[in-house]
Amino acid sequence: MPLAVTHILVPILLVAIFRDFYLRKLDKKNFPLHYVLIAGIGGALPDIDFIVSLLFKIAGATDWYVHRTFTHSLFFPLVFFILFLIILPMHKKVKICNLGKHKLKIDLIFLILAFGVVTHIILDSLFGGSAFFFYPFLMRDYGINLVNYLRDLLPALKD
Numbered sequence: 001m002p003l004a005v006t007h008i009l010v011p012i013l014l015v016a017i018f019r020d021f022y023l024r025k026l027d028k029k030n031f032p033l034h035y036v037l038i039a040g041i042g043g044a045l046p047d048i049d050f051i052v053s054l055l056f057k058i059a060g061a062t063d064w065y066v067h068r069t070f071t072h073s074l075f076f077p078l079v080f081f082i083l084f085l086i087i088l089p090m091h092k093k094v095k096i097c098n099l100g101k102h103k104l105k106i107d108l109i110f111l112i113l114a115f116g117v118v119t120h121i122i123l124d125s126l127f128g129g130s131a132f133f134f135y136p137f138l139m140r141d142y143g144i145n146l147v148n149y150l151r152d153l154l155p156a157l158k159d
Contacts (some may be wrong), residue, residue, distance in 0.1 A: 004017040004044055008122060011043035017138055035112050042080075042116020048126075055077055072121055072133040073135035080114035 015036045023031055049071040072078060087107040125131040130143030 004047065007043040007120045008040040009043075010123060011039040011119040014119065015039040015115070016113065030103060034104055035108060038112045039116045039119075040111055042113035042119050044116075045113065046076060046120045047119055056095065068124070069132060069135050071117075071132045072124060074118075074121070074133050075135070077114040077121070080110045080117065083113065083145040084108075084110040 012055070019028060019031050019033075019036060049069060084107050085108065121131050121133070125133075125143040127145070127147055129145050130141035132139065132141050134140070
């Protein structure tokens with residue numbers, strides 16, 4: 001499983017690269033660095049279910065291990081993407097505290113959170129074993145787990 005730092009840094013780097021190399025100088029003013037930070041938060045967001053599992057364990061429920069279930073399915077980023085689509089036509093009317101001061105748009109915040117969550121799920125399925133992409137409807141896990149393949153290919157990485 002990739003470390004939390006990896007889940008935060010990969011979306012930060014991808015959004016920063018998008019901001020610095022894809023957008024023109026004029027567009028960078030409309031895409032502040034705060035969005036890059038929000039992408040990192042989105043990358044760590046699916047692991048909130050680990051805290052929920054820990055709270056269930058402290059409460060004495062032994063059967064309630066919810067880590068890598070709903071927040072690691074494709075439906076979790078879909079929630080943020082749907083919120084993006086709902087708020088997109090009305091984003092000029094939506095005013096939330098200091099978001100306008102920093103030129104942040106609530107619709108883009110939801111889109112970037114969805115991107116960070118998708119990045120987390122992809123990292124987990126590539127390097128961390130597997131993920132339940134369709135969790136509430138299909139209890140099948142998908143993943144490549146490249147780390148195990150690399151251990152088999154490179155004998156120096158074995159314990």
